Amino acid sequence: MKSLTTAIQQRDAGALRSMAGAAPKPQQKVPQEAIQVFNELFRQLKATFPAAMANFQTQDDLNEFRRQWVLAFAENGIRTVEQINAGMRIARQQEKPFLPSPGQFVQWCKQADCVAVGLPDADGLYDMIMKFSANRSMYRTAEDYPWQNNACYWMVTKLHALSRASGLTESELKKRCSQELAVMASKIRSGEEIPAPRVQIPKLHIPVPKEKALAHIAELKAKFGFRTRTA
Numbered sequence: 001m002k003s004l005t006t007a008i009q010q011r012d013a014g015a016l017r018s019m020a021g022a023a024p025k026p027q028q029k030v031p032q033e034a035i036q037v038f039n040e041l042f043r044q045l046k047a048t049f050p051a052a053m054a055n056f057q058t059q060d061d062l063n064e065f066r067r068q069w070v071l072a073f074a075e076n077g078i079r080t081v082e083q084i085n086a087g088m089r090i091a092r093q094q095e096k097p098f099l100p101s102p103g104q105f106v107q108w109c110k111q112a113d114c115v116a117v118g119l120p121d122a123d124g125l126y127d128m129i130m131k132f133s134a135n136r137s138m139y140r141t142a143e144d145y146p147w148q149n150n151a152c153y154w155m156v157t158k159l160h161a162l163s164r165a166s167g168l169t170e171s172e173l174k175k176r177c178s179q180e181l182a183v184m185a186s187k188i189r190s191g192e193e194i195p196a197p198r199v200q201i202p203k204l205h206i207p208v209p210k211e212k213a214l215a216h217i218a219e220l221k222a223k224f225g226f227r228t229r230t231a
Contacts, residue, residue: 034074038066041084045099048092052099072102078109086112107178114181117188119151125177126170128156129163143197150194155180167212 045054056062078084087109100108111121120128124179132145141143147153159180163173187194220226 006125034070034077037073037079037081037084038070039083044088049099051097065210069102071104078106083109083113086116092199110182114185117185118149119181119185122174122178122181125155126174128152129160132156132160141199143199147197150196151184151188152192153197155184
């Protein structure tokens, strides 16, 4: 067999491809608990989506499917059968008989996880923020607003203030909702007491990204007729 140096010197593409193919692929280590959780999921998926699961043609296809799902669980903190069961409850409600992607199923698990501890899902929290924004002027303070629970008060007021200060788009705010729900659900599950609403000292300055700051400056210049100095 040619050495790597000889193959390069002779520009032997076939030999180089053979060497590359023979090189062992690095294996990403995943927690054993993620593998066990996937095994339970696989059993339930076969029962819920029999036609879709029958599409795997080879063992390699099945192995790659398993690898992607196990990695998704390990990376997103899906570690218990209870989380899998919560995700499967939503999966069984779907009208289309297609397998969800690993990312979609992870979101279902997290969504159900939030509901289980008395929190809304990401869409529900976003709607709360929009409703609070529309009705805020009807109440003397944010603390007087009829909150569903203490956790909702802290999440909604925080995200409402952040959205106004940073000019978040709808998709950006919804992403923040998912992140905030994950943090709050973790606090509740750990037994942390969520304090009652209390008056908060407003922040006088909230940093914004450089791009948004420059865009705001350009907008003010255009509004008041200032010209940009040129060299």
